[in-house]
């Protein structure tokens with residue numbers, strides 16, 4: 001018997017948008033109201049069908065001092081049943097800790113702090129603390145990803161007309177280590193943010209803003 005079109009596996013996708021300058025601003029605006037946005041399905045055969053509102057779920061956003069429950073809104077395609085979840089730029093899928101806590105962790109590690117010290121510095125005991133092993137995992141993820149993200153950003157900068165030799169600024173081109181690449185990425189990000197004419201809030205860091213621009217597999 002032929003399967004109906006409803007029986008194929010539902011796929012899910014996530015989009016990350018800037019939806020306020022802070023968690024508080026997001027909650028104030030969207031705590032009870034869906035962002036007034038429209039999405040179309042990206043499945044080719046759905047021909048840009050407008051997606052329908054599809055409820056919301058609550059998830060945790062953990063900062064240095066607080067655990068905050070925030071709503072994440074969903075949309076759904078009635079043809080292929082793909083669902084889309086919209087996340088604010090301080091979160092990425094699958095992680096409770098907000099992006100600016102992860103950013104602060106990798107920055108401190110890149111500056112030479114040990115995992116234990118970083119863990120004590122970025123999440124307070126009142127918020128439940130964080131294991132140095134988690135910091136180590138974030139750091140390893142970051143050093144594995146840094147090269148691809150840095151090359152993407154360098155490419156975007158070159159496309160936008162930045163003329164200085166961005167590749168030569170990578171550890172002066174001499175046998176760069178993965179940590180050199182992390183530093184190179186850290187130098188490229190402010191240029192990219194500037195070129196896009198954006199000004200992410202200082203307290204929210206820049207990884208969150210970056211995640212609104214990056215392909216899902218490059219999000220940091």
Ligand SMILES: [Zn+2]
Nearest residue numbers: 041046077080
């Ligand atoms: Zn669809």
